[in-house]
Amino acid sequence: MAKALARFRICDFTGQLAGAGATKWLAAFGAEVIRIEDPATQGRWDILRSMPPFVDERRGVDFGGGFNNHNVEKLGLTLNLRTERGRELLAEIVKRSDVVAENFASGVMERLGFGYARLRELRPDVVYVSNCVFGHVGPYAAFKTWGPIVQAVCGLTFTSGLPDREPAGWGYSYMDHTGGMAMAIAILLALLHRERTGEGQWVDLACTEAGLALHGPAILDWTVNGRPTRRPGSPHANRSESPPMAPHGIYPARGDDEWVAIACRSDAEFAALAGVVAAPWAREARFAALAGRLAAQDELDALVAGWTREREKQAAAGALRAVGIPAAPVARPQERIDGDPTTAAWGLWPTVHHAKMGDVRVDGLPVHLSKTDWELHRGGPCVGEHTELVLGRLLGLSPDDVAKLRAEGVV
Amino acid sequence: MSALAGTRVIELSHERTAWAGKLLADMGADVVLVEPPGGDATRAWPPFAGDVPGPERSLHWWHHQTSKRGIALDLDDARGRDVLRRLVSGADVLLEGEPPGRLGAQGLDPADLAALRPELVMASITPFGREGPRRDEPATDLTLLAAGGPVWSCGYDDHALPPVRGLGGQAAHIGGHYAVLAVLTALLHRAASGEGQHVDVSLYAAANVTTEMASYHWLVQRTTVQRQTGRHAMEFQTLPTQIRCADGRHVCTGVPPRRRAEFARLVAWLESLGIDELAFPELVFLRRGAERDVDFAQIGVDDEVTAIFAAAREAMNLAASRLPAHEFFLGAQRNAGIPVGVIHSPEEAFEDEHFRARGFQVEVAHPELGRSVRYPGAPWRFEKTPWRISRRAPRLGEHTEEVLSAAGIAREEIAALRAAGVLGRAAPEAGA
Numbered sequence: 098m099a100k101a102l103a104r105f106r107i108c109d110f111t112g113q114l115a116g117a118g119a120t121k122w123l124a125a126f127g128a129e130v131i132r133i134e135d136p137a138t139q140g141r142w143d144i145l146r147s148m149p150p151f152v153d154e155r156r157g158v159d160f161g162g163g164f165n166n167h168n169v170e171k172l173g174l175t176l177n178l179r180t181e182r183g184r185e186l187l188a189e190i191v192k193r194s195d196v197v198a199e200n201f202a203s204g205v206m207e208r209l210g211f212g213y214a215r216l217r218e219l220r221p222d223v224v225y226v227s228n229c230v231f232g233h234v235g236p237y238a239a240f241k242t243w244g245p246i247v248q249a250v251c252g253l254t255f256t257s258g259l260p261d262r263e264p265a266g267w268g269y270s271y272m273d274h275t276g277g278m279a280m281a282i283a284i285l286l287a288l289l290h291r292e293r294t295g296e297g298q299w300v301d302l303a304c305t306e307a308g309l310a311l312h313g314p315a316i317l318d319w320t321v322n323g324r325p326t327r328r329p330g331s332p333h334a335n336r337s338e339s340p341p342m343a344p345h346g347i348y349p350a351r352g353d354d355e356w357v358a359i360a361c362r363s364d365a366e367f368a369a370l371a372g373v374v375a376a377p378w379a380r381e382a383r384f385a386a387l388a389g390r391l392a393a394q395d396e397l398d399a400l401v402a403g404w405t406r407e408r409e410k411q412a413a414a415g416a417l418r419a420v421g422i423p424a425a426p427v428a429r430p431q432e433r434i435d436g437d438p439t440t441a442a443w444g445l446w447p448t449v450h451h452a453k454m455g456d457v458r459v460d461g462l463p464v465h466l467s468k469t470d471w472e473l474h475r476g477g478p479c480v481g482e483h484t485e486l487v488l489g490r491l492l493g494l495s496p497d498d499v500a501k502l503r504a505e506g507v508v
Numbered sequence: 509m510s511a512l513a514g515t516r517v518i519e520l521s522h523e524r525t526a527w528a529g530k531l532l533a534d535m536g537a538d539v540v541l542v543e544p545p546g547g548d549a550t551r552a553w554p555p556f557a558g559d560v561p562g563p564e565r566s567l568h569w570w571h572h573q574t575s576k577r578g579i580a581l582d583l584d585d586a587r588g589r590d591v592l593r594r595l596v597s598g599a600d601v602l603l604e605g606e607p608p609g610r611l612g613a614q615g616l617d618p619a620d621l622a623a624l625r626p627e628l629v630m631a632s633i634t635p636f637g638r639e640g641p642r643r644d645e646p647a648t649d650l651t652l653l654a655a656g657g658p659v660w661s662c663g664y665d666d667h668a669l670p671p672v673r674g675l676g677g678q679a680a681h682i683g684g685h686y687a688v689l690a691v692l693t694a695l696l697h698r699a700a701s702g703e704g705q706h707v708d709v710s711l712y713a714a715a716n717v718t719t720e721m722a723s724y725h726w727l728v729q730r731t732t733v734q735r736q737t738g739r740h741a742m743e744f745q746t747l748p749t750q751i752r753c754a755d756g757r758h759v760c761t762g763v764p765p766r767r768r769a770e771f772a773r774l775v776a777w778l779e780s781l782g783i784d785e786l787a788f789p790e791l792v793f794l795r796r797g798a799e800r801d802v803d804f805a806q807i808g809v810d811d812e813v814t815a816i817f818a819a820a821r822e823a824m825n826l827a828a829s830r831l832p833a834h835e836f837f838l839g840a841q842r843n844a845g846i847p848v849g850v851i852h853s854p855e856e857a858f859e860d861e862h863f864r865a866r867g868f869q870v871e872v873a874h875p876e877l878g879r880s881v882r883y884p885g886a887p888w889r890f891e892k893t894p895w896r897i898s899r900r901a902p903r904l905g906e907h908t909e910e911v912l913s914a915a916g917i918a919r920e921e922i923a924a925l926r927a928a929g930v931l932g933r934a935a936p937e938a939g940a
Contacts, residue, residue: 101697114720126693150721150728162728163721232889237862240841241763245739245749246849249760252857254738257662257674263750263758264851265672268661268733268741269720278685283888285692286511286535290893292699294509298892305857306868307887311676312854313571318555319855320882321567327853334675337650339568340553345650347659347670354667358654423646425655427671430726430733433657433716439642443713446727458727463683463713464690465637467618468705469697 100127101469105288108133108187108194109171111280112143114270115244115304116200116228117167118277119284123196124170125462125471131194131487132168132478133187136175136508140480152454158480159453165477166459169449173478174487175508178209182507187211189492191219195291196284200228200276203238213299222297224287228280232303244270251308252326256315260330275311276304314339336394343390344370347427348402350410356427357410359401359417363387369420374404451476484508510536511893515695517601518592519576520583521548523677524605524633524711526572527684532601532691533575534886534895540911541578542592545932547904557877563904564876570901574872574883578902579911580932588930589614594915596621601691602630608643618706628704629694631687633680637710647712652679656715661722661733661741671735682718683711750851751825757833759840760849764820766804770845771797771820777843778823781830788826793819824848858884872897905932 102123107130109120124130134140139158141147150162174190177183191197197216199206206212206227216223227233230242230250245266248254254266283300291297309316318324326332335358337345342360344367350357361367364386371379378400383389390397405413410426417424426432433440440446443465446458454476462471488494488508502508515537519529521544533539547563550572556565582588593616596602602621604611611617618630632638635647653659653673663671690707698704717723722733722741733741738750738760749762765771775794778784785791797816806813824846828836837850852860858869866889871880886895908931912922925931 099697099701101693104700122689122693150725150731152728162724166724166727231862232866235862235866237841241845241847242849243763243847245760245762246847249849249851250857250860252852252854253674253676254760254851255853256676257672259664259669259672262664262669263752264738265663265735266738266750266760267658267674268663268735268739269658269722270740271658271674271678271718271720274718274720275681275685278689279887282531282685282688282692283890285689285696286893287890289692289695289699290509290511292696296892298890300891301889302887303866303889306863306866306885309854309857309863309868310884310887311678311681312857313884314553314555314568315676315854316858316884317567317571317881319858321557322555322559324555325853325855327856332675334672335650335670337648338554339677340550342648347650347654347673349670356654356659356670358651358659358673360648360650362648418645421646423648423651425647425651427654427659428657429660430657430719430722431730433655434723434726439636439640440713440716442640443637443710445713445716460717460723460727462686463710463717464686465708466690466694466705467707468703469694 098472099469101466103127105129105195106193107131107196107198108190110197110199110201110206111228112200113145113244114163114167114273115276116198116280117143118274119228119280120171120198121167121169122281122462123284125473126469130171131190132171132173133190134173134175134480136177136481136506137179140175146480152457155454162457165449165451165454165457168477169459169473170475171478172483172487173481174484175481177507180505180507182502182505184210186488186492186507188219191216191223193491194220194223195288196224196226198226198280198284200280202242203227203229203231203233217297220297222291222295224284224291224297226280226283226287226300226302228276228302228304230304232306233301244273247272247276247304247308251305252312253308256312256326256332257334258332259335260333265334272304272308276302276307279304279307341387341391343387343394344397344401346398346401348398348405350405350413350426351408352410355410357405357413358425358427360423362423366422370417370422373416373420376404447473449473449476452479452482481508509893510896511890512537514538515601516540516599517603518542518595518599520602520604520606522605523550524680524683525603526550527681528631528633528687528691529576529603530572530574531684531688534897536893536896537601539576540595540907541573541576541902542581542583543578543904545580545582545929551904571883573901575896575898576902577907577911578905579908580905582930582932583614585928585930587925587928589616591912591917591925591930592616593624594917595911596628597625598915599625599628600695602628603633603687604630605633608634608638622704622706626704627698627702629691629698629707630704631691631707631709633683633687633709633711635710636712638708642712649673649677649679652711652715656712657719657722658715661719661735663735664737665745667735679711679715682714683709686714747821751828753828753833753836754830755832758851759828759833759836760851761824761846763847764804764817765797765846766802768798768801774820774823774844774846777839778827780843781827783823783826788823790815790819790822794823870897872900874900
């Protein structure tokens with residue numbers, strides 16, 4: 098299949114998920130993504146390189162399962178930027194790259210000697226996309242951060258919780274995923290602009306702002322109506338105010354830590370639910386219309402829970418879906434990955450081949466393009482796995498040249 | 509200049525397409541939103557401006573439809589579909605979120621539209637994709653996030669409490685981001701090849717691959733993460749990272765100091781808060797930390813390292829008990845250099861000095877209200893092609909005549925279509 102992005106080369110300093118997730122998209126569509134890593138630290142700036150999960154408990158910088166997941170189809174090059182020669186080689190790579198992508202703390206690229214002004218000197222139409230928590234300007238630009246801080250500061254942690262309790266938050270770095278997507282969108286937009294005008298640019302992405310933009314109606318409720326999200330009884334994250342629905346929640350099912358999500362969208366759907374539940378309470382007139390159900394949500398939730406608690410989550414959800422009501426079990430990872438054949442049928446868990454880990458399944462992409470679909474075959478690069486390949490193909494260095502650089506500690 | 513200037517997008521109005529359409533529109537694409545004559549269903553979603561319901565007052569609508577123009581068009585009528593085909597024949601992108609099968613029944617499937625306009629990039633955003641055995645299952649944000657994985661990882665240490673679905677309509681946000689990525693990728697392919705294509709986006713699939721460790725821990729080592737209050741779901745219980753401050757609000761911590769200089773700054777900050785050895789005898793361990801580097805791999809092995817680590821955690825809890833959350837956040841960051849995040853509500857984040865200074869708040873004119881409204885601003889800073897809200901959300905049918913005229917439809921034909929009810933009623937007067 099044709100590759101949509103094969104004509105682009107990315108000089109990639111990204112790591113973790115917020116950055117590496119962005120260039121994973123580009124690599125999946127054929128872009129040549131060259132990860133630049135530090136040989137002195139064995140690429141450990143990206144802590145996922147040596148973090149679990151591991152295949153067969155084999156550990157080390159080339160065995161991090163998360164790193165492999167986020168860096169499939171990329172090339173790995175080591176360059177010691179503390180050396181003059183390392184910086185010269187990087188300059189040559191930048192000259193040949195369409196995009197420079199990084200998610201260091203603000204100021205790091207400057208300290209490495211490759212701030213935007215320098216990048217543009219080397220490559221006047223370079224697309225440079227930086228991605229950090231607070232962005233490169235503003236009162237908090239120098240603050241220290243890690244993934245969960247993004248969600249805390251931008252409101253996402255707060256809005257994920259039950260009333261009158263501390264926030265539950267997101268049990269994973271949702272904003273690393275989202276920040277990576279925003280970063281990839283920024284890269285593609287800047288490339289489209291460059292193709293039409295010849296002009297490169299710098300995009301300063303602050304993950305916190307990408308997160309804040311996900312709360313638009315709540316923010317307008319504040320600026321227009323003066324109503325804060327922090328108010329008694331709020332947030333009540335498993336309920337739905339916009340649009341209003343009841344019953345709407347996550348209810349206990351039979352078994353240990355088993356749950357089923359139910360969203361009743363209309364009076365007609367509630368009548369259908371009443372038919373499935375077949376209990377006297379479900380036929381009470383006061384529940385027939387939405388207003389009545391909203392007014393008695395606590396009671397209604399308890400009644401629905403009484404019905405779900407006696408049933409397997411699959412059976413409860415299936416019975417409701419059969420009459421058109423949105424309902425789904427809260428799925429454990431194994432239930433959606435191995436237990437639902439439609440995810441594999443989508444190609445959602447492709448097996449890639451990693452040089453040391455062997456064959457490993459990774460996250461695929463939730464899209465299919467009819468003419469230039471994504472492909473993932475090669476695992477994430479081991480430290481320096483493609484150093485000779487990249488320096489040879491891109492800069493014309495011979496294996497002897499590279500051996501010398503290796504002896505000098507440059508690669 | 510904007511990044512997508514001149515890019516013509518037709519969006520068949522739907523709750524699933526709104527976010528993707530806004531992302532394109534605010535980056536300069538000419539997005540024409542096609543609504544049924546009765547208006548999109550999300551116009552009835554609260555909250556409303558002034559808490560007064562009305563089709564032009566939904567704040568969900570206001571937020572998601574910025575920078576778009578809107579037309580009313582009855583696609584259940586053959587004449588309406590004919591108008592849509594004429595619009596598509598001049599478009600670069602079509603976004604749609606219709607139930608699978610609906611467009612096909614109307615002769616508007618990807619193949620039909622590709623025949624009409626080979627350069628078209630058409631994106632479908634549906635709960636389970638356009639094909640497959642689950643494609644017709646009823647679904648909402650809640651059920652997609654429950655079935656797709658995010659909900660399993662979110663909630664409290666106490667598993668008697670249900671897992672939690674984060675608010676904000678995130679299933680459509682996740683899918684919208686992927687849809688925009690795919691559309692832009694297809695546009696770059698088109699720029700080189702001239703050919704358009706169809707993009708199939710599944711919200712369920714999108715949720716599935718947006719759960720970080722939950723998925724790849726299972727894929728790699730077949731283990732199952734468990735939800736924990738305010739921190740990552742993991743196979744085992746980790747230490748709490750969320751701290752309650754003096755004002756009852758919370759902060760997120762989690763990365764303890766490890767270098768000498770960091771311990772020295774922590775000690776100085778505590779002293780500036782009046783926390784001395786008398787109040788906090790373990791301060792002695794932090795002073796030890798300021799004299800030696802601490803290898804956290806030695807926690808539980810080396811007694812002193814264990815004590816130093818425990819003292820750092822205790823010190824943070826003690827400082828938090830004396831300070832409101834926002835002061836704690838600023839103090840820990842500015843004085844102690846410790847990564848801490850204040851847990852803001854959305855409105856608190858919006859009003860925070862950092863985002864104000866970066867210009868995140870933008871004013872959008874609402875002429876009918878005789879004022880402007882502060883909106884959330886740019887998710888990114890483009891140096892040359894800035895993000896911009898070019899107009900408030902369209903009123904129902906506001907741009908019908910303008911858009912149809914520009915597509916070459918004669919005034920008489922527009923009048924006839926309107927008389928036949930294909931275009932709905934004339935756009936409401938301002939203030940209606």
